Structure formats: structure tokens, C-alpha cells
Amino acid sequence: MRTSGYLRRLLCSVVVLVALLSIFLGAFSPTSIVHAASAKKGWNIAELFGARPLWKYAQKISSASIGQGQIPPCLTSSVPPRCFSPQQIRRAYNIQKLLKAGDTGKGRTIVLIDGSTSPTLTADVHLYDALYGLKDPKINVIAPFGIPAFDPNAYVETALDVEISHAIAPDATIDLVLGDTSQARSPGDFDAILLRATKYAVDNDLGDVISQSFGVGESCVGAAYLQAEQQVFKEARLRQITVLASAGDSGDLAISCSSSQITIAKGVIVPAADPLATAVGGTTLDADVNTGQYNSETTWNEWNNGAGATGGGFSSVFKRPAYQNGVPSIGAFRGVPDVAFVADPLTGVPVVVSVFGETLIVPIGGTSVGSPAWAGIVALANQVAGERLGFLNGSIYRLLESDNYSKGFNDITTGDNTTTIFDNKGNPITVPGYPAGPGWDAVTGAGTPKVSSLVSLLVNN
Numbered sequence: 091m092r093t094s095g096y097l098r099r100l101l102c103s104v105v106v107l108v109a110l111l112s113i114f115l116g117a118f119s120p121t122s123i124v125h126a127a128s129a130k131k132g133w134n135i136a137e138l139f140g141a142r143p144l145w146k147y148a149q150k151i152s153s154a155s156i157g158q159g160q161i162p163p164c165l166t167s168s169v170p171p172r173c174f175s176p177q178q179i180r181r182a183y184n185i186q187k188l189l190k191a192g193d194t195g196k197g198r199t200i201v202l203i204d205g206s207t208s209p210t211l212t213a214d215v216h217l218y219d220a221l222y223g224l225k226d227p228k229i230n231v232i233a234p235f236g237i238p239a240f241d242p243n244a245y246v247e248t249a250l251d252v253e254i255s256h257a258i259a260p261d262a263t264i265d266l267v268l269g270d271t272s273q274a275r276s277p278g279d280f281d282a283i284l285l286r287a288t289k290y291a292v293d294n295d296l297g298d299v300i301s302q303s304f305g306v307g308e309s310c311v312g313a314a315y316l317q318a319e320q321q322v323f324k325e326a327r328l329r330q331i332t333v334l335a336s337a338g339d340s341g342d343l344a345i346s347c348s349s350s351q352i353t354i355a356k357g358v359i360v361p362a363a364d365p366l367a368t369a370v371g372g373t374t375l376d377a378d379v380n381t382g383q384y385n386s387e388t389t390w391n392e393w394n395n396g397a398g399a400t401g402g403g404f405s406s407v408f409k410r411p412a413y414q415n416g417v418p419s420i421g422a423f424r425g426v427p428d429v430a431f432v433a434d435p436l437t438g439v440p441v442v443v444s445v446f447g448e449t450l451i452v453p454i455g456g457t458s459v460g461s462p463a464w465a466g467i468v469a470l471a472n473q474v475a476g477e478r479l480g481f482l483n484g485s486i487y488r489l490l491e492s493d494n495y496s497k498g499f500n501d502i503t504t505g506d507n508t509t510t511i512f513d514n515k516g517n518p519i520t521v522p523g524y525p526a527g528p529g530w531d532a533v534t535g536a537g538t539p540k541v542s543s544l545v546s547l548l549v550n551n
Contacts, residue, residue, distance in 0.1 A: 138271075138280050139205065139247040139304050141458045142339055142398050142435045147171055148452035151442060156220050162440055164453050168379045170436035173453040176222045176257035178382030179432070179439065179463075182375060185258060187542040188470050195259025195469035199297035202251040202264060202462060203287050203304075205271035206244035207231050210444035211252070217449065218253050218442040227256045228263045234290045238270040242445040249443040250454050251303055251462040257439075258466025265296045277306040277345055277352070281360060282315055288361075289322045292331060298472045299332040301465040302367070303458035305359030307344035308407045316360070316407065323366035330480035332468045335362040336457035337371045337427040338401025341393050341509035342523035356521060358403045358426045365411035368482045369426045370460035371534050372400035372433020373502055389505025389526045389533045390434040390455075397435045399507045400457060402427055402524055402533040413487040417530050428486055430502060430534035431460030464539075471545040485551045490529060490536045498544035499537035502526050507533045 149162055160166045164173040180186045188194075208214070212229065219226050229252065238244075252264055269287035274280040284304060291300055311319075326333050337359070338344060344357040362369035372390040377383060391399040405424040414420045432438070435455030442451050472478050479485075489498050508523035524532035 138277060138306055138345075139244055139458065141247040141250045141303070141454050142456035143246055143441070143452045143454045144171060144435050144438070145452060148450045151217065151449055151451045153217065153220065161221060162451050162453060165440065166379060171453060172437045173440050174375065174377060174382065174432070174437070175440065176224065178377060179257065181382030182377040182384045183539055183541050184543065185470070185541040188474070188545060189260070193470050193473050195262030195466065195473055198259065198469040198472045199263040199265055200255050200259065200462070200465045200469050201291045201297035201300040202248070202255065202266050202465070203284055203291070203300065203302050204244065204248040204251060204266060204268055205284065206238050206241040206248055207266060207268060208240055208245050208248075208444060210449070211249070214249055214442045214444050214449065215252055215256065221442070222257070224257065224260050227260070230263065230265045231268070232265055232296070233268040235270060235286065238268055239272055241272065244271065245445065246441070246443050246454070247303055247458060250441045250458055251301060253441055254439055254459055255301065255462035255466045258463050259469035262466065262469040263297075265291070267291050267296065277310040277347060278312065278315060280304070281306050281311055285315070285319055285322060285361075292322055292326045292329065295329055295331075297331070298478050299334065299465045299468040300326065301462040302333070302335040302361050303461045305336065305338055305362055307346040307355070307357050308360055308363060308405065309357070310345060310347035311360055319361060319364055320366065323364055327366060327481045330478035332478070332480060332482055333367045334461045334464050334468070335364070335367045335369055336461040337362045337369045339372070339398040339433070339456045340401060341391065341399035341507040342403050342521055343509055344401070356403065358405055359401060362401070363405040363408055363424055363426050365408050365424050365483070366481070368428050368464070368486070369535070370457055370464050371402050371427035371430040372455075372457045372460060373430050373534060373538055374434040375432040375437045384500070387432070387500060387502050387538060389502060389507060391505055391507055392434055392436060393509045395436075398456065399509060399523075400430070400433055400533050402507050404532065411483070413484045416491070417487070419527070419531065425530070425532055427535040428483055429464065429536055430538050431463050432538070433457045433459050467539060467541055467545070470541070471548050474545055475549045479548055482548070485548050486536055488551065489547055494547055495536075498540055498547045500540060501528060501537045502531070502534040503528055505533065
């Protein structure tokens with residue numbers, strides 16, 4: 091496409107983020123990369139939301155585009171960059187059988203925790219639905235602490251969350267609960283602001299399942315935050331509300347905080363690392379270009395191509411929860427993630443989003459795809475069950491150890507989340523990550539869902 095002045099500005103913002111990351115990497119040691127700036131100036135909110143759009147492949151779109159072939163072109167590509175429509179995703183992950191049976195999420199509510207909305211949200215979702223033959227959902231925008239100022243980067247995350255959760259559970263109601271992350275003065279503030287939004291959703295029993303597509307390194311939040319998070323998630327468990335969180339997009343690395351400095355170091359992020367959340371890692375999906383029939387998956391790792399890698403590893407804060415006892419590769423601390431979904435931007439999903447006066451369709455990846463997609467899956471399962479399934483992790487790990495494991499999950503056994511960075515002389519340094527393997531692993535958890543059969547197993551567990 092021909093890049094307009096507006097889109098060029100957006101691309102420039104992405105370049106700035108890349109430049110910031112290069113600063114992060116300037117004084118790397120195997121355990122830490124020290125940022126030259128203070129915590130107030132050395133980080134960017136956009137880095138903490140997990141959506142990874144491929145702006146290079148964005149194209150303008152309008153209602154006149156409907157019926158004009160496959161949009162965007164990556165839908166019909168057999169080589170990267172590829173992307174998958176709602177229908178292809180439903181076929182790949184065995185969702186369509188449930189939808190045909192009338193299990194569409196009707197009567198269930200998905201809660202999405204985000205940092206921005208837009209007056210164009212309803213129109214963007216309507217255009218997305220018209221392109222892919224979906225009915226418009228009921229969307230409630232809830233801003234308990236005031237509506238945040240429009241942030242185009244944060245809104246991309248919102249549009250992704252709404253559209254992919256709706257694609258999975260087309261008749262579920264969506265409650266979009268907003269926190270004003272523009273008020274954050276540190277990565278820890280960012281998580282704390284969004285935790286307030288999550289707490290509001292839990293306290294007011296807004297929905298069946300909560301999706302959180304964001305996170306910061308464990309060292310960026312203090313003991314008071316962790317205690318508050320545990321209290322919120324415990325209350326969610328008591329109310330049978332499922333809590334989901336993305337595992338991150340920086341491979342085995344996470345933003346880390348020490349005094350006024352921001353570093354990047356091997357680690358995992360919160361809220362995904364919390365044992366009361368179901369953490370979602372990421373894969374690269376190969377499915378038939380015409381039908382969406384599942385072929386295979388591997389661990390998402392496009393780090394050396396500039397397109398990220400799935401988060402995953404082991405907490406330094408949370409001890410191993412009981413449901414992970416006996417899992418061979420998990421030691422004394424919580425292993426992340428628990429499950430996975432497609433996340434590679436080069437095999438991502440198309441999203442309709444209006445930014446800087448233009449309406450675009452852009453392929454997007456990141457583990458931000460997986461958390462709201464799993465929220466849609468939970469909405470389907472709750473409709474089948476006729477009640478909330480609530481906390482999932484106990485059931486997931488019991489299934490992992492059972493003879494029915496392969497009926498419910500695609501076991502991802504290839505790839506890793508190793509990253510390569512550069513010291514201040516430009517020398518590459520490899521940060522060894524975690525490999526995929528049979529059963530649970532620290533990059534894709536138990537694997538990706540075979541949704542129709544998995545729902546049956548969870549409901550009858």
C-alpha cells in the first residue's frame with residue numbers, strides 16, 4: 091500500500107520503540123541490560139501491551155472493500171507473512187463444531203481489560219464483521235475511573251482484543267473495562283492501574299472470564315502490588331470468574347526494574363506469572379491456506395526477524411502451585427505459561443482499526459491474540475456447561491496427566507524462546523531460552539486447544 095503521512099507518523103512511533111529497545115540492549119550482561127535513562131523516561135506504555143501489528147502490510151479499508159476478494163492478501167498466502175480469518179482460526183482449532191451446535195457464547199460475558207477506546211470502535215468492529223460474515227456483538231464500554239484519552243497504540247490492542255474474542259464466541263457480550271494507563275509513571279504504575287480495572291470487574295461481577303493482554307517484569311511491582319493482585323484473583327476464583335493473561339512477547343526476557351533504572355533480564359511477567367491466572371503463550375501456526383485445516387505448530391520465535399518470541403520461563407516470586415506438582419520440568423517456582431495459541435505476527439490475525447484518520451486492516455500477532463481468544467473459548471465452555479467453569483488450571487494439569495490429553499490439546503514439541511541481543515560493541519550475545527517438548531513446557535504450556543473436544547473434557551472434568 092502507499093503509506094500516507096498519517097501512517098508514516100505511526101510507523102515513526104514504532105521506530106522510536108525499536109530505538110528504545112536498542113537503548114535497553116546497550117550495556118547487556120547475561121543477567122541484565124541496564125537502561126541509560128530513568129524509570130520515568132526510559133520506557134513506553136506501548137511496549138507493555140502485547141499487540142504486535144505488522145504496519146508494513148496494513149492497507150486502507152472501507153465498506154466498499156466488502157466482497158472485493160480476500161482482505162488482507164496475507165489470508166491467501168502460503169508463505170510468511172500469513173494471516174488467518176475467523177473461519178480459518180475456527181477450523182484450525184476445532185471450534186466450528188461447537189458453533190454449528192449453537193454454542194456461540196450466548197448468555198455469557200467476556201471482560202477485556204484495556205487502556206484505550208475510540209469513537210470508531212463500533213464502526214471498526216462492524217466493518218470487521220461485515221468482511222467475515224459475523225453478527226455485531228453487544229459491547230459495553232466501562233470506564234470506572236474516567237475515560238482515558240485516545241492512545242492509538244493502546245487502541246490497537248483494544249481492537250484486537252474485541253475482534254478476536256468476538257470471532258471465537260460471536261454471541262458473547264463484551265465488557266470493555268478501561269484503566270487510564272497514561273497516568274502511569276513507571277511500569278509498576280501501569281500494572282497497578284490496570285489491576286484497579288480488573289478489581290472493578292471482579293467486585294462488580296461483570297463477566298464470566300477476564301482477559302489481560304499486558305504485563306511487566308516481576309521486579310517492577312512491589313510486595314503491596316502482588317498482595318493486592320492475589321486478593322483480586324482469589325476473589326475472582328471465589329466468584330467462579332476465569333482469569334487469563336498473556337505471557338509476553340520478548341522470549342525469555344522481561345522488563346525489569348531496579349531503583350530508578352529499567353533493565354531487561356531473563357524472567358517472566360505479571361499478571362501471567364500469578365498462579366491464580368491462566369497464562370497464555372504463543373505459537374507459529376501452519377494451516378491450510380484454503381480451508382484452515384490444522385497442519386502443525388511450533389513455538390513462536392521470530393526474535394531474529396524482529397517479530398518477537400513467546401514469553402515463558404519460571405517465576406522468581408511465586409512458588410510452584412500444587413497443580414504443577416509432579417510436572418517433570420518444573421522446579422520450586424511457578425512455570426509459565428499454562429496453555430498457548432497462535433501469536434506469531436507472521437501467522438497472525440487481521441484486525442480492523444482506525445488510527446490517525448484512516449481505517450486500516452492490519453495483520454497482528456503477539457500473545458495478546460491468545461488471551462482474548464482463550465476468553466472466547468471459556469465463554470463457549472461456560473455456555474455448554476450452563477455455568478461458570480471458573481479457575482481452569484487444576485483441570486488443565488489433570489488433563490495433562492491423563493490419557494485424554496491428546497484429545498484436548500495439540501502438544502507443541504519444537505522450538506524455543508531463546509533470544510539474541512547485542513552488547514555496546516555490536517557483538518551478539520545469546521540468552522538461552524526454554525525448549526518445547528512433550529507435555530508441558532515453559533514456552534507453550536500444555537499446548538494449543540482442540541476446542542470442541544477440550545470443552546467437553548473441561549465440562550465433564
